[in-house]
């Protein structure tokens with residue numbers, strides 16, 4: 001980390017003060033267990049948010065196995081390590097998917113990935129804050145689990161959407177994320193999406209997660225919605241298309257649209273309460 005980054009970190013306090021008066025807009029998509037559908041959901045959630053008139057920046061922050069570029073069939077010349085290694089600014093590595101959806105890609109298949117420290121990750125958050133006025137929401141796709149860096153990312157976000165599949169193992173791992181966020185005094189919002197499920201599976205999975213969080217943490221998780229297990233998702237990934245763009249009439253696409261609508265209402269209420277609290 002060079003002097004420039006250190007100075008930026010020193011600015012954090014000042015900018016944090018400014019942030020208290022701004023809108024909550026950083027949304028991490030996370031999970032305990034791997035493969036629950038975070039990247040698929042993050043991309044389609046971001047795209048569908050733009051269909052409701054929002055301007056969105058989607059950042060691939062899966063530092064282990066980034067693959068948003070493959071999912072969206074985009075050639076990524078400038079990737080996030082260029083930013084972490086301070087060769088490029090955040091603005092310089094942003095791609096336009098279209099007018100309202102902008103993307104930052106990770107590096108895939110690189111062996112000598114730069115070691116990311118919390119300071120470097122903080123440098124990203126400061127840089128996000130600087131360009132945040134250009135966007136309504138900034139979505140961060142994450143690695144599975146909660147290693148030190150991922151947990152830091154989740155704590156620095158305003159909203160965490162925890163994507164789980166209905167299997168008890170995945171639900172238990174989602175509970176662990178709740179527990180870690182609770183231990184770290186995360187003050188933002190935690191919202192649950194159950195993916196690859198039937199309606200009945202989703203209800204059972206959420207009821208179990210709710211019971212565990214209520215009993216052990218004294219918390220009541222909020223349900224954002226469920227997405228059916230559907231072959232159309234697999235097909236869209238193979239075709240490197242966004243399901244919500246290519247097949248908007250499919251069940252999972254409609255369910256993601258409903259999730260986006262719930263999220264937008266939820267975020268509006270959260271932001272109104274936040275602003276009332278500040279005033």
Ligand SMILES: Nc1ncnc2c1ncn2[C@@H]1O[C@H](COP(=O)(O)OP(=O)(O)OP(=O)(O)O)[C@@H](O)[C@H]1O
Nearest residue numbers: 034035036037038039040144196228229230233234
């Ligand atoms: N609703 C769904 N119906 C059917 N298959 C799905 C659904 N959602 C995701 N999948 C499948 O699950 C696989 C994993 O999805 P994805 O890569 O988005 O998960 P992830 O949580 O990002 O994984 P990782 O933890 O490795 O980052 C994909 O290959 C996709 O085909």
Ligand SMILES: [Mg+2]
Nearest residue numbers: 038039062142
């Ligand atoms: Mg992923």
